[in-house]
Amino acid sequence: MAAADETLGSLGEGAILRGIFPRLPDAASALLGPGDDAAVVAAPDGRFVVTTDTLVHGPDFRLAWSGAHQLGWKAAASNLADVAAMGARPTALVVALVAPASTPAAWLEALADGLRDGCATLAPGCGVVGGDLSVSDQLTIAVTAFGDLDGRDPVLRSGARSGDVVAICGELGLAARGLALLFARGVDADGHPDARAAAGLRPEFDRELDAQLAPQPPIASGVAAARGGATAMMDVSDGLALDARRLAEASGAVLDLDSAAVGSPLALTGGEDHALLATFPPDVPLPSGFRPIGRVHDGSPGLRVDGRPFDARGGWDPYADWDGGVG
Amino acid sequence: MAAADETLGSLGEGAILRGIFPRLPDAASALLGPGDDAAVVAAPDGRFVVTTDTLVHGPDFRLAWSGAHQLGWKAAASNLADVAAMGARPTALVVALVAPASTPAAWLEALADGLRDGCATLAPGCGVVGGDLSVSDQLTIAVTAFGDLDGRDPVLRSGARSGDVVAICGELGLAARGLALLFARGVDADGHPDARAAAGLRPEFDRELDAQLAPQPPIASGVAAARGGATAMMDVSDGLALDARRLAEASGAVLDLDSAAVGSPLALTGGEDHALLATFPPDVPLPSGFRPIGRVHDGSPGLRVDGRPFDARGGWDPYADWDGGVG
Structure with a gap:
């Protein structure tokens, strides 16, 4: 676990990655995992399914409402859903993360934990085989996900x-209800997203908030x-x-x-x-x-x-x- | 070709993608290309090589120095190089692009042309099989690239x-020389990146600038x-x-x-x-x-x-x- 005052900027990319790698989920399909120029993933079907979906701070999430663990979970879940929609079994993810230099190392570790727990719960055996870490003012999480068709035709x-x-x-509508609740009541007196106000919506609206922030x-x-x-x-x-x-x-x-x-x-x-x-x-x-x-x-x-x-x-x-x- | 005043924000994601798709390079390995929840890519080896690398406006490029075509080219080239370094033959790319709503549609089309020309020159047969387009203030290009090992062991x-x-x-050192030239002489009187000053460095330093901005x-x-x-x-x-x-x-x-x-x-x-x-x-x-x-x-x-x-x-x-x- 990183110390409270350690950040992406103070530790540097190498130390951050050493802290994150052990927390990431292993992929049963990984023939070669993170650490070389590229990973090698098994594709027993002779084809692979691939999709990419990005979460951007602002249009896609607010940090006052989404914790790091929830963001890691959601980034995995939204990509796994696209693999599943082809009728494929999810096998692996790669994650390109862009984060401000001031991001606490512990926050990045919690994001990795969210990726791990999301994979373990939603698609056991699927894991992270590679990634990229960049610095910028705007927090962005781009996930690319892979799946295997086990010999079946993809469902188009x-x-x-x-x-x-x-x-x-x-579920239909539950995630939208969660977002509407956050915009209406998860805000401060000026209408800005507010963590304390959002926390006040639990436990009454646990299902709605979870559907929006950490979907299953x-x-x-x-x-x-x-x-x-x-x-x-x-x-x-x-x-x-x-x-x-x-x-x-x-x-x-x-x-x-x-x-x-x-x-x-x-x-x-x-x-x-x-x-x-x-x-x-x-x-x-x-x-x-x-x-x-x-x-x-x-x-x-x-x-x-x-x-x-x-x-x-x-x-x-x-x-x-x-x-x-x-x- | 998009009209001069059309932007990502004015056209919307759907219209932008319809303009970009025909410009993107086809992948010989694509069994199902863009347009569904996910693509399907051939992996005749029964394994695939995967790597991801992101270009972020600011730390990785300046828009005064890099044109859209060069950025598309470089985003492809830097990822293809990681696939090649495993001893693999590049087969396909997916591209997650985050761009401001004010980005001209013609700029995005030129980026697609750069991806196409980079693939055609550096890795014929490799193409774009999917992507994601998001809006944000910070321009970010996250590419994930795939390769086939044709039955060989990966070179670690x-x-x-x-x-x-x-x-x-x-080449060694040429790209760094190009960057040093841009920082020293591709700037205005206040030291800010300047397109006109950078253009003045050509044709004397074509090789250095190309090595930095559109590497081969x-x-x-x-x-x-x-x-x-x-x-x-x-x-x-x-x-x-x-x-x-x-x-x-x-x-x-x-x-x-x-x-x-x-x-x-x-x-x-x-x-x-x-x-x-x-x-x-x-x-x-x-x-x-x-x-x-x-x-x-x-x-x-x-x-x-x-x-x-x-x-x-x-x-x-x-x-x-x-x-x-x-x-």
Whole structure:
């Protein structure tokens, strides 16, 4: 454990990395881990799945609300969800971290612990095989994640067919409710993000805050869906409405959702759910954890709710929605 | 081509990506390219090599000196060099870009062109299979690169043995000379990075500036070295002295360099060469492009020059050397 006054700037990259490496999760797939010019990862399938997603201080998180452990967890979880959405088993991560020189070493260690605990809980066997540490005023966490298809075809967004059942696995709207709570009540008298105010929302809103700050996407259900015959699948990260429309357009079909099955309006338009949206042929049983929320039809590609075209955007768009605050 | 007044903020992520995707280099290894939750990349070897390296505005580049095309090129080149240093053939990249909302769309397109031209020149067949675009005040380019070992063992830093020849492939000191020229003469009267002053250094210093701003690491020589029996290899990015010391320590051996063969003092301590440092058994011919610069001996692990211990650090350390300027 680093001393309280040690920072990225005072210790330097080498010492920081020596403190972080032992805390990072091992990957069962790592044939060569961190420390050389590159890592070597097993790809027994002869292919690998790869995705990258970045968390940026300001548009993606506030330090008054997210602790280092939660950020490490969320950076892992959001990338693992994209691997799972292909029907793949997550095998490894690499992490490019940009942090201010004043960042305490103990904070970086807690971030590493969050990566470890996120992997251990959501995708046992997946670990960190490499990374890069840079200094800058703006805290940024770029994760790239890998998965193995175990010989299966990847499950694309484009495979939904008329007659398929639309199904969801995971919570909808809870993460958006958590974010709304933070913006409304996790702030000081001037409206700025405030750690004490946010802490006051617990334990009443534990589930909402955890869904937003340290989400638990149903990673193992991605492989289960692929094995269960899913025709299309995607990670719902920008709100169900926006992502369902994307799947509909990629498949050239209509997705018609049943509002009663979806739940609240926030379930339809809230972001960062990291639920799995999938379509299945009508004659197969839905894998454990999936519940039906609609049907696929022929027609002009797009989203309908209860049979009516649904054009509201929903979701979180940092280009449109970020107010420039960091906190 | 985007209109002059179109920016990341005005166009939004979707429109920007539609403009960038067609400009990005295709990867021969891409079984599924950008546009789904994740890409799928061929790994015929059953393993893949992976490395990640980030360029941050300020410590790693100044916009007054580096154009978008050069930045795209350099982001590709620095990562391809790490793949090559394992003895692997680069197959694919993913790119996580964080840019201010005010960034012109045409600038982002030029960055994509630089990625394309860098891949086409340095590693034909390698291309971009995915990415992420985020908005933030600080421009950051995080690239993750992949390679295939074609059935060979990776060439580690730890394999140098007593009696081996130390050899280098690529230019030493030229990139550091380019950076020194920019800091000395590529500035305005107040010492701030200045595009016009930097342009005035061309054509007299084309080679030095290109080595710094758009380097051409000897990527194909990585595979050639592996095939030619290299016992250890690494990318020289932090200065020959610092990196040779790392290789010596990883191998538990002495690297003794011949100063006359190395060249100028800047060749020993300058950074960002992206040359390949390798060791070869004494009885094998050096692959084309490699020249001998020293020998490996038994002894207390470390670096010597002309038989004397060499402890100067050399190289560029953003934690110690960055003055906080951006330009």
